[in-house]
Amino acid sequence: MPKMKLTDLSIKAIKPPEKFTTYWDTTLPGFGVRCSPKGKKTFTIMYGETRQKLTIGVYPLIALSDARNQAKHHLYAKDTPTGQKCFNDARSAFLSECQNRLRTSTVKQYTQHLNHLSKEKLTDIKRSDIDINNPYAVASWKAFFNWCIQNELIDRNPFQFIKAKTNKRERVLLxxxxxxxxxxxxxxxxxxxxxxxxxxxxxxxxxxxxxxxxxxxxxxxxxxxxxxxxxxxxxxxxxxxxxxxxxxxxxxxxxxxxxxxxxxxxxxxxxxxxxxxxxxxxxxxxxxxxxxxxxxxxxxxxxxxxxxxxxxxxxxxxxxxxxxxxxxxxx
Incomplete structure (x- = not known):
């Protein structure tokens, strides 16, 4: 399956293929654009264990940003109670999105701490699962769960009120x-x-x-x-x-x-x-x-x-x- 980072420029640059071809987004797993031999481009998603497909709309009648938001809702909210979404899927989507807007060092920090756990659902993650005295770990998990709340994957951040102990450096060279x-x-x-x-x-x-x-x-x-x-x-x-x-x-x-x-x-x-x-x-x-x-x-x-x-x-x-x-x- 061909993959690419879906942007307005990359979608416009796709030439009509010989047969129907779906280009899957590298930043939002399960989200793609399906192109017909006549050049028609349709946003689609693939979700669930049975890999069901759902059509969102035709580009550019529906904007890429709107299609992506709809895709997030279906990929992480469809037929699943709030908070019980797959942790691995949410983590992958979060880190992929971070790669497009944050520094490499920040993404590396988030990846290091979020990959520390192996859980099935978001609701399985508890405070006791991380070192709350590590400010980088706390910051990483806070950022992840805030993102989950924004994308309606969960309704609370279990790390919201944790204040990590920090050892402020005061070293000045003589x-x-x-x-x-x-x-x-x-x-x-x-x-x-x-x-x-x-x-x-x-x-x-x-x-x-x-x-x-x-x-x-x-x-x-x-x-x-x-x-x-x-x-x-x-x-x-x-x-x-x-x-x-x-x-x-x-x-x-x-x-x-x-x-x-x-x-x-x-x-x-x-x-x-x-x-x-x-x-x-x-x-x-x-x-x-x-x-x-x-x-x-x-x-x-x-x-x-x-x-x-x-x-x-x-x-x-x-x-x-x-x-x-x-x-x-x-x-």
């Missing part, structure tokens, strides 16, 4: 630790680390950084909050900038730890150290928030709606003071 890590020389990994120290970016963000004159730009699709970000690009930071192609984070960190002797920290602690040093040199908190591209902070609520100043001039001063402090550490 000056001597920064010196040791900075002295490590093993490009491109060591250049990435230096750029993290000089920009305060997340490691996933620095891989998509773009240099535009004296500005570093980060596209919105590569930021945590979905907002484009700009920071000053100093001569010092430019020395370590390149269009990185790197995926050996674990091996790179292990090698650096062995050679520097500094081990009790994670890469994100560099970002926390950046913010801490900014505070030490007297940078106002709203400028630090701007440099970190934090959506929440001291400017929130109605102020956040009306205040659109990006603090670029203030950021230049802050970065200059920060680099002066760093050079004193490394001297």
């Amino acid at each position: 000056d001597e630790e920064i010196r040791a890590i900075w002295a490590y020389d093993y490009p491109p990994y060591s250049n990435i680390i230096k750029l993290l120290f000089l920009t305060g970016l997340r490691r996933t963000e620095v891989m998509h950084l773009q240099l535009d004159g004296d500005i570093f730009r980060l596209p919105p699709e590569h930021t945590k909050n979905g907002r484009g970000h700009t920071i000053p690009a100093t001569a010092w930071a430019k020395q370590y900038y390149e269009e990185f192609e790197f995926n050996g984070w674990s091996k790179g960190k292990s090698r650096m730890d062995r050679e520097t002797g500094i081990t009790d920290y994670c890469i994100h602690d560099i970002r926390r150290s950046f913010a801490t040093i900014m505070a030490k040199v007297g940078t106002p908190i709203h400028v630090v928030e701007s440099l970190l591209n934090h959506q929440s902070g001291v400017i929130s609520g109605i102020k956040a709606v009306y205040i659109r100043h990006n603090y670029q001039e203030e950021a230049k001063i802050a970065i200059a003071n920060y680099e002066k402090y760093m050079k004193n550490i490394l001297a």
Whole structure:
């Protein structure tokens, strides 16, 4: 059976086949479009243990989005009491949909925790089935059951009121630790680390950084909050900038730890150290928030709606003071 990701473009591109052919959607199992030799395209679904088929409507008289919503209702709600739908089917549909709208790392997290269980029905899943002290597990199951509620597969989220215990990291690198890590020389990994120290970016963000004159730009699709970000690009930071192609984070960190002797920290602690040093040199908190591209902070609520100043001039001063402090550490 041919499969494809059904979009308006892909459906329009289907040419009339020699015989009736159904193209099944890769993002919603059981949903497809049936094409006739004359070019007529009809949305259809296949459901149940007996693999029954049901016609939804003819494209484009019925929109793809409407057909998909109807398909979800029939695939996961038809002839089955609320909450007793097949867990495996719901999980597969949820993860497939996530692949189209979420980061790869988030989908990987959801997949890891949702595949931990083997249950028949959604109602078979209990709080005791997961580690409620694992914030990633709780977040994954909350997201899944919220999706199930939205798609009328179940009427309650058993994990809604669970607050996972979290161990907030407060690790800030000491000056001597920064010196040791900075002295490590093993490009491109060591250049990435230096750029993290000089920009305060997340490691996933620095891989998509773009240099535009004296500005570093980060596209919105590569930021945590979905907002484009700009920071000053100093001569010092430019020395370590390149269009990185790197995926050996674990091996790179292990090698650096062995050679520097500094081990009790994670890469994100560099970002926390950046913010801490900014505070030490007297940078106002709203400028630090701007440099970190934090959506929440001291400017929130109605102020956040009306205040659109990006603090670029203030950021230049802050970065200059920060680099002066760093050079004193490394001297």
